[in-house]
Amino acid sequence: MTAPKKEIVVRALRTTQGDGLDVFAFFIKGADIVKIADISRIERDDSDALKGFQRPEIRSHVKGIAEYLNQGNVLFPNAIILAMSPDIHFSASRGTKPTGDDGMALAGTLTIPIYEEGQRVAWIVDGQQRSLALAQVSNKALSVPVVGFVSDSLEVQREQFILVNKAKPLPTRLINELLPETRGISLPRELSAKKVPSEICGLLNRDADSPFYKLIKRISEKANTVAVITDTAVITMIRNSMNNPLGALSPYKSTGREGADVESMYRILTTFWTAVKDVFPTAWGVDSRNSRLMHSAGIEAMGVLMDRIYARLSGHGEDYKTVRKELEKVAPACRWTEGTWDTLGVAWNEIQSTPRDIKRLQDALVRAYTSSVRP
Incomplete structure (x- = not known):
């Protein structure tokens, strides 16, 4: 992967889920989501292998979200879910553990390198329409919650995409084509x-x-x-x-x-x-x-x-x-x-x-x- 030109540093919480996967929770400027994350579109390559998992952009949906966000003081509590590569770096904060802390999460600093489009350090698993809308709003400093799990396995990303969206109106045909590729x-x-x-x-x-x-x-x-x-x-x-x-x-x-x-x-x-x-x-x-x-x-x-x-x-x-x-x-x-x-x-x-x-x-x-x- 090419050397990063710059990076974004945020305060984050780290925990571990599944088969030892690191999961981070943090806030980031909405306009920066598309700077650190690519959208993995579903398509087939020349050998007929399935690539990606995301459906095409729904422009009317993106436009509607952007119009809402441009109204002014809006609430945006819905987290964007990212799959992140091991290229990110987490540094735990030093100091005494707060009284009553059960140790479920560790606070620290998360450093996210910024790469060129198509080579970015993360992929959007849930929230592609919101992320595209956030990149268009006038308030570029609007902070949004993000939950990111560290895995560069496309299979894991597809599985999480299906599970996150199974209760939402996700196209049946998209789920049907992705299902055979999820075995983990x-x-x-x-x-x-x-x-x-x-x-x-x-x-x-x-x-x-x-x-x-x-x-x-x-x-x-x-x-x-x-x-x-x-x-x-x-x-x-x-x-x-x-x-x-x-x-x-x-x-x-x-x-x-x-x-x-x-x-x-x-x-x-x-x-x-x-x-x-x-x-x-x-x-x-x-x-x-x-x-x-x-x-x-x-x-x-x-x-x-x-x-x-x-x-x-x-x-x-x-x-x-x-x-x-x-x-x-x-x-x-x-x-x-x-x-x-x-x-x-x-x-x-x-x-x-x-x-x-x-x-x-x-x-x-x-x-x-x-x-x-x-x-």
């Missing part, structure tokens, strides 16, 4: 349960042999014109199958001490959806406005059909040819790109991503399949 701590149960579907969704999108290869819209991919399916739809389809006791993926989800059998679930998904791709070639890989198969309603409904097909085939051959043969029984009833669904009485493009429409489409597909296999 025990996440809350509701977040842990979402990791496997999110991880499989990522695999389906990255594997060149997957029928979903590069077709899934991910929040980290800014200019993928090929992607036509929302990751939320794919993740929901996977999760529904895992949670359905009779679902195709249910036997392979985590039970007791054993982890989920991701390999088996992935094999089922690639087999089934490759067959879907081949049975409906004109409806596959095109914009959802031109194909309801690529629509979230189509993905979720076909997931239910997958469960029904695999329940019938269980123990009697679940290879590609067999699955495709079963799908071909349903094909005549499907109206993905044109025409009217006979059993629904609606045009192909009238199907919407509402619970009612998804349920109706699921029922139509299951009825078509059930009638085709009835003795």
Whole structure:
């Protein structure tokens, strides 16, 4: 890292949490936050590795905060949370410990070097919109509270970002993409349960042999014109199958001490959806406005059909040819790109991503399949 041109010195309290991580609490001029901390934007590099964790700037939000702060005497008690590299330096204060001090925190001086943008000593974990607004306000001396933990591990930073924001209106798609990259701590149960579907969704999108290869819209991919399916739809389809006791993926989800059998679930998904791709070639890989198969309603409904097909085939051959043969029984009833669904009485493009429409489409597909296999 390049040598610092200058530094900021503040009074701080230091304590230790987690696996021996130093945590500091201090006040700093609001305008100085962006001088010491970078914003780690979520994106993928040339090797498709996930970098960063922050969502894009919300300009209207930043503007609103700045307008509030420019009103004059305002209260700003909400702490900015930073991940800080070991380049910071803490010097404990000398003197006798105050009577009654339980030793939870140590007072001292924290020295924070200032580096060039992109090489700064800290990263904003929570409060990026507030930090950007603070840099724009007229009162550059407004003091704001900061809590910083020392770790240059991107994995730890992502974990803290998710945990801090899980009770806030953080975009579901952002959490879904970050979850598979967090493995270092025990996440809350509701977040842990979402990791496997999110991880499989990522695999389906990255594997060149997957029928979903590069077709899934991910929040980290800014200019993928090929992607036509929302990751939320794919993740929901996977999760529904895992949670359905009779679902195709249910036997392979985590039970007791054993982890989920991701390999088996992935094999089922690639087999089934490759067959879907081949049975409906004109409806596959095109914009959802031109194909309801690529629509979230189509993905979720076909997931239910997958469960029904695999329940019938269980123990009697679940290879590609067999699955495709079963799908071909349903094909005549499907109206993905044109025409009217006979059993629904609606045009192909009238199907919407509402619970009612998804349920109706699921029922139509299951009825078509059930009638085709009835003795």
